[in-house]
Amino acid sequence: MTTKYQAIKGVKDILPGEIEKWQFMEKTAREVFELYGFSEIRIPIFEMTAVFTRSIGETTDIVEKEMYTFPDRSGDSLTLRPEGTASVVRAYVEHNLYNPPSVVKLYYMGPMFRCERPQAGRYRQFYQIGVEVFGTENPEIDAEVIGMLLKYFEKLGLKELELQINSLGCDECRPKFREALLEFLKNKINLLCEDCQKRFERNPLRIFDCKSVSCHDATKEAPTIEGYRCDNCKSHFNSTINFLDKLNIPYVKNPKLVRGLDYYTKTAFEIISKGLGSQNAIAGGGRYDKLVEEFGGPPTPAFGFAIGMDRTAQLIQPLAFSLQPSVFIVALGERANQKVFELINNLRQNEIRVERDYEGSSLKSQLRKANKFGVRYTIIIGDNELDKDKVILRDMSGSRQEEIDIETIVEIMTKKLRER
RNA sequence: GUGAGCGUAGCUCAACUGGUUAGAGCACUGGACUGUGGCUCCAGUGGUUGAGGGUUCAAGUCCCUUCGCUCACCCCA
The missing domain is CATH 3.30.930.10 (Bira Bifunctional Protein; Domain 2)
Structure with a gap:
């Protein structure tokens, strides 16, 4: 075990x-x-x-x-x-x-x-x-x-x-005050709680802090530092x-x-x-x-x-502190995956925060993940797109999507994210 | 060091005075919708009930021990 x-x-x-x-x-x-x-x-x-x-x-x-x-x-x-x-x-x-x-x-x-x-x-x-x-x-x-x-x-x-x-x-x-306090408490010592009796010897000022009722009462009339x-x-x-x-x-x-x-x-x-x-x-x-x-x-x-x-x-009030990625990339299939690996690197070279799925899940599942990350844009690449040298750029807020030349995607993403 | 309360699924919690196979929501996975998220519906995965012992026909529930967490005392930030 x-x-x-x-x-x-x-x-x-x-x-x-x-x-x-x-x-x-x-x-x-x-x-x-x-x-x-x-x-x-x-x-x-x-x-x-x-x-x-x-x-x-x-x-x-x-x-x-x-x-x-x-x-x-x-x-x-x-x-x-x-x-x-x-x-x-x-x-x-x-x-x-x-x-x-x-x-x-x-x-x-x-x-x-x-x-x-x-x-x-x-x-x-x-x-x-x-x-x-x-x-x-x-x-x-x-x-x-x-x-x-x-x-x-x-x-x-x-x-x-x-x-x-x-x-x-x-x-x-302070020593004078301490003296006066000890003098005052001397004949009240049996009114104090056990802890405060110890404090009397070692750190009498602390008796003021005690929450026990009897100690509180005992120090009611006590001198304070103010007078000394x-x-x-x-x-x-x-x-x-x-x-x-x-x-x-x-x-x-x-x-x-x-x-x-x-x-x-x-x-x-x-x-x-x-x-x-x-x-x-x-x-x-x-x-x-x-x-x-x-x-x-x-x-x-x-x-x-x-x-x-x-x-x-x-x-501190919980605020929306956390940093979200701007783009999620969906790869469908092994060929797309190869391409996406490079593309992600390119995007990051351009200071764009990118997330992806590492499990090879279905399109639906990957989009769900994109949604959870709260990204504005999702880029989708599958065999259909690869054959045309295109990618799909999906705007997650309005469900609109368009096909874009794969060569220009980094440039277009950079521009779109800067506009906002 | 002292006292009290609590340990059940990844999270939040159910399970009447002990009673059959420990449930629900959220989350996760899949489907309805062959490659399109959020909303909805359906299904599924997930548990040594903290651990060990005892009582009992029967223990998540009662008793003991132990570990852990929490709160309070003390004190401090």
Whole structure:
């Protein structure tokens, strides 16, 4: 008995009919991002494990339980990238892209890997388009890049999106907030769910995210980051907001928005879509002003986001993307077949998309096939035509057909297709 | 890692509380129409009911095991 193979859990094939959406997403991204001065960077699919553990954070879920990590033959620990930012920062520092000093704008696209239980809008191999800007703390960049992202979604025809934005503070003010939060929750700890009791120790900010009713109630009166931002963070956030207003971008301030990667500072945001499953964030990002330094580069503020392509694809209306052939050629019999083989080649030399039947089916069957391909013209060649050095050219929309000299058919097809 | 739901033809789904040979639509092939598509009508191909075991006179249906898919929790894009 032969084994029937299937794709491993959480990965999928993107088939013709669906792939056109993906090509559309990629093409549009290049157009929009390049308009804003971004260049593509291709980063490897895997890295030394430490690249991710250091940047994403040792105690995050991604690092603790979701990475595909394995030793290579020399014993080094490698990891399939769970996100793109860490690699881009590594490349930025490795190639001294900060020299000469100026703002560097990069984008990337490709697969990411996280070993999670698959769910609607979540896969083990999933695809992201990401953007990173290095070298400025200016809040104009925060607003400009968010604006670019929304323009991109607009070009894809997405509607009913919501921008949620927050400022997480910096290493000046976030520790103070954390203190205050711990202080507040200290005597409510037994009201929290089991998971949140763990979070209390490790990542108390995440308790805000919890959906359990008791945790929600317990944090109702809790302090939020808003009251603890330092002057610098406060003014950065206000400026960002003001620039968003200038771009007429609507947003919802969400002081409870927390992101799952440790490197974020100041601005954090997500784009939420209605009508997805419970995994409703189609893009997320923010500022990470310390990460380049942690990778051994000079102090370099940075801002970026990542788009979830799988989720975005779900929202794109199915359009008639697919490329149809213009001409179908019917050959009847072996003699005709010989002739048709050459003719098809000639047509393709002239940039005409041609399809044919490879099975030697009946005329009726081949015409049915032509109809299914949706071609405008069908060329029919059988013994009768060969004897006269003619072909039949059939216009499929009106059922009209005429005999044409076989020598002139390529020229006539070229002309007819150009007219339309 | 936890919980719930679902696995029947290539696809979408039927089959009442267990009951004869597991059906229909779409798709595919052929015919009505000797070499002329779409519409219509007729016929045909296609199944180890995910797999394995058990209960029963009898299992697609009930029980157990296992694999897979889906959704949700967790978390994230």
